[in-house]
Amino acid sequence: MLTVIRERAEEGLGRVGEAVIMARDILRVLPHPRLYWTAALQQAYVMGIQSLPLVLFIAALGGAVMSQQTGAQFTGGLPLWVIGAVLAASQLTELGPLLTAIMLTGRVGAAIAAELASMRVTEQIDALYAMGRDPITFLVVPRVVGGFLVVPALVILADLTGLVAGWLIGVLAVDGLTTQDVVYGMRFYFRPWAAGFSLLKGIVFGVVITFTACFVGLQGRGGAEGVGRTTTVAVVTTTVWLMIMDVLLAPVLKAF
């Protein structure tokens, strides 16, 4: 039993060390944008365009649920404009960034992990090394920079979609709620920093999703089964790290 625990701990520490080395290698490449800029823009475009409909749809559903449930709980107790305030607060600081990140983990993170794991098991990564090319520069940095650029943009669009959907569904579904109530509540709550916080989460989540997917994908082993296993590990690991980063970022909001 102790041996198993020790082996797992050693393995875990080894992984942390490898992740630190990959982060260091990425940072080494970043000051040389000519090596990755075109590929990063391509990655950002593909990630953004392919994910946009899904992200907006999920954001709209989140906003619709939030206004209805807040309405159901507050009707008869608090003034209805509070629904607008709760909608804005939850959408900007939590629902928009986190729902977007979780959807992107399934959509983008899984695709990156599967692609890189497949490249690993078919020796394409070895072929890059053999050609004197660095997989970090060629594969990882463009994806991480692409995530860094596109995820905050998707989060802002998801925020706006969630707010609009929450407002429309709220006015239709909650008895007595008017557009004026929702707008008053949103304006009562809104501070520019809330939008900045949403953006900050988008940046952090974008890096977490792409970095973790690349890291796990490059560790891919075995055949088709190994690629499937790697993809599952990437999605689960990324989701866990997103929640951890969400908790760690919470005090930042309080600071302002």
Place this chain on the structure above:
Amino acid sequence: MIEFRNLHKSFGTQQVLRGVNLVVNEGETLALLGPSGTGKSVLIKHAIGLLEPDQGDVIVDGTSIAHATREDLRRVRRKLGYVFQNSALFDSLTVGENLWLAQEDETGCRNIQDCASEAAALLERVNLDPDVLSKYPSELSGGMRKRVGVARAIASRPEYLLWDEPTTGLDPVNADTIDDLIMDLARNLGVTSIVVTHDLDTAFEVGDRIALLFDGQIRAVDTPTGILGNPDPLVRRFVRRTRADEAESPHRER
């Protein structure tokens, strides 16, 4: 020159290489023979730094691969070409882009158009039409992928070539084309090659010398004539049996 010095490699409890010592001289083509699973591919992967030895070293062109810095390794790899057993083409890129990736630094071409004529010439050398350039690897047969892999390996004009089963899965005509290419590169450009194969025809045709890897060690290194006359029963059995197998099924895919 490529020199393997007392190379040991294990995967878990399986000991694959048990102290390999082998020198491949400048401009020489060395055919590396041995039974399946004996570590031939593992051995040449050490020469390009794709695997790290447990013990020992490989010296390529005076550089110790085991102790090379990242930059040293990159520099050495630019002198080497590697033909992968399963081609290892980048499946998200077209054939042209695969070749371009190998060409761009060495030949100075900056885009696919600039490289196109050179890429077409490379494809011609491996018996492929230039219209293959715009196709993706998934649109090609296994044999065509293999030949594109060869074209990609020679695209960077390497001084050293490591061939991992270059003729396996090819029909006899295309296998002969690859054999001729190996000999032509050695003769006209002085390329030093290690050809991992279990195809005796290829080994005896292209090899200046033949090395036999048995049980993780080099059992014999000699000229083709020397290998045929080697008194070691294991060497004799391997050469005779493989030749007999080939004689029994002359029309099989190589």
